[in-house]
């Protein structure tokens with residue numbers, strides 16, 4: 001994983017890129033290289049343990065680039081995808097989604113201290129960086145706050161629990177008929 005030579009500051013695309021399969025990335029070569037050197041990996045990571053509240057359905061696949069700086073490294077996940085399954089907030093059925101990262105960038109420092117909240121440390125004893133927290137934070141950032149099984153999920157009936165995506169229930173029909181126009185007016189006045 002020697003730092004790839006680069007021309008005009010552009011990352012050079014190489015035909016053979018090493019695949020990174022663990023969340024610890026060895027950075028010895030890069031640390032020994034000069035400022036401005038770059039390296040590239042393709043990512044094929046098992047990240048399920050980082051997301052205890054989600055069902056992770058694929059490996060994190062994508063590519064990672066690194067740039068040697070004066071005080072450490074800048075790591076960039078150029079593009080990556082992870083398939084997960086969560087629960088629809090309306091109907092409580094399974095909801096599949098693909099989390100996508102694009103140009104997620106973080107600094108890793110040789111002399112890190114706790115005040116540098118945006119950056120992560122480089123383990124100078126092992127000469128590696130732990131990508132876990134970087135990857136975890138970036139994926140949570142692209143996770144939607146409200147997850148639906150489909151954009152127009154109709155939810156469930158609050159009376160009988162019928163999944164309204166699969167058809168209406170009797171309570172709904174009854175409610176529509178019994179709807180009191182004066183109650184509606186009262187509710188409107190209350191809201192003001």
Ligand SMILES: [Zn+2]
Pocket residue numbers: 088089090091092093148149150153154155
């Ligand atoms: Zn739903």
Ligand SMILES: [Zn+2]
Pocket residue numbers: 157158159160161162169170171172
């Ligand atoms: Zn119902």
